Amino acid sequence: MYFLTKELYFPPVEEASHEGILAIGGDLSVERLLLAYRSGIFPWFDPDEPILWWSPPERMVVVPSLYKVSKSTRNLMNQNKFKITFNQDFRAVITNCQQVERKDQSGTWITNDLIEAYVKLHEMGFAQSVEVWQNDELVGGLYGVDLGNIFCGESMFSKVSNASKIAFVSLVNYLKENNYKLLDCQVHNDHLEKLGAFEISRETFIKVLKS
Structure with a gap:
């Protein structure tokens, strides 16, 4: 495992464990992120650990151009129970991702320092959020890092089904549009x-990332 210094550098991803x-x-500077x-x-x-940097051998992805929305989800969206916005309240989305209780998970990996780092990315146009509203209340959403041709999803939350x-x-x-x-x-669940979503090899992911 490589121990990082102040130098802005990462070893080749093939050297990952x-x-x-x-x-x-x-x-967690903008430049390093x-x-x-x-x-x-x-x-x-974890909050009590030093920063760990990952590049897993298998990567969980969606190919937007090939994605088929299920009939049940289409019907749900057509009911207009929810209002969808983009980048209307990034901080609220990432904070809810930090605070929401999850099954089989005792804590969160989203530290306060991480929140401030991604808010900076958002203010510079590199991190985006999706908000889901019901009766003017934020009930769901997600955020991630936008690389222009690939969107790196980070976390999502849901307060209602x-x-x-x-x-x-x-x-x-x-x-897709x-x-x-x-x-x-990132990783399978x-x-x-x-x-x-489905898994592809790290090698394939890097090829798409660099293309």
Whole structure:
């Protein structure tokens, strides 16, 4: 594992461990975060740990141009129960992602320092949010880093049934309309698989990222 210094540098992603840990340490500056995402790397660590940087051997993704919205989700969206916005309250979205309780998860990896770092990215136009509203209340949403051809999803939350699903599909539709190549969902989980994400190799992901 590579220990980062103040130098703005990451080792080649092929040097990551079997689990995908590439480096430890460094900082959450805008410059380092952008270098990380543009290199196929992302931060993921517990609050009591140093910063860990990951580039897993398999990457969970959605190809927007191939994505098919299920009939049940289309029907749900056509009911107009929710209002969808983009970039209307980034801080509220990432804060809710930090605070929402999740099954089988005792804490959060979204630290206060991480929130401030991604808010800076958002203010510079590199991080985006999707908000889901019901009766003028924020009930769901997601955020991530926008690389122009790939959107790197970071986290999502839901306070009412289906709100995060609506945010996810709304994002995929936006990415499809704007010719994005991939939605990066980082690592496998059952919820993402049910939403239509699948795994590709790190090598394939990096090729798309660099193309």
